[in-house]
Amino acid sequence: MFHKEGTPSIIIAIIIATALAAVAFTIPMPIWLHFVLVALSVFVIVIILQFFRNPKRRTVLDDTTIVSPVDGKVVVIEKVKENEFFKDERIMISVFMSPINVHVTRYPIGGKIAYSKYHPGKYLVAWHPKASEENERTTVVINHKNTTRIMYRQIAGALAKRIVNYAVENDTVVQGTDSGFIKFGSRVDVYLPLDANIKVELNQKLRGGESILASF
Structure with missing residues (x-):
């Protein structure tokens, strides 16, 4: 497919x-x-x-887990100040996609889209520390039914020249379903509450829609 x-x-x-x-x-x-x-x-x-392959993934729907939105390797796990939406400290997990990874983006949790915005920007290499705030990107926030809010950010890299984002504010979405696509390599950052129970480690390879990033 x-x-x-x-x-x-x-x-x-x-x-x-x-x-x-x-x-x-x-x-x-x-x-x-x-x-x-x-x-x-x-x-x-x-x-x-x-x-452009789009393999079927078996997401186990779970109101207590956050799944990886993309295939790739964990390159960052750190506490950061999130300045666009939450304006407070969050745990950021960055997943880097090489050109050979599946590039479909999937919703990490189910819920209602609270925020969805596209930002034009630069095309720094995806692992550059400033890429998350200076590169072309989209930011999406999902309100989970347990009141937890999760944010993820699609980030264009040096090769990626087009980000596709399907998230529309006020739409209700299902965990693991298709939320967009990034063409030709890049990364996705996921911003979690400080008390989230992190389930991944640096350099771990993930499968979008299946690998568990954290639990509530």
Whole structure:
């Protein structure tokens, strides 16, 4: 299964791959160049398809847990001052996505969208300390029914040039369902209450919608 955000890119990749294959089989050239063009056409298709894959995830709905919104590796777990919405101290967990990770973003908890905002910005490398506040990003806050509020932030990186965010204020969302997409690598920061019970550690690899970040 492939994400709907990848449809234009997949169509373009198919056109490019077809053109390369057509050149390889219709224009006289050294045999090695035929193989190079065919290999390149296959490579283009494989890379684009793997990037936009959207594997089904089995989220165990639980009102006491916060799941990772994305696939990737935990690169930061620290207490920070959150200045956009809460304006107080929170535990921030940052998950870095490489270009080979699944790039679907999923809701970490269920509840009502209290805040959803897009911010234009820079394209610093995703692991840069200032990327969370200076890069292109979206910020989403979800009100859980137990009154806990969780915030997550999609952050563009040096390669990511488009963030897709489906969260609309006042909509009710289900934990683990599709909340957006980030094209070509980046990171997601999740802001948790200080008393949250953290379940992950640095460098741990996570699966979006399944791995548990913390519990209430």
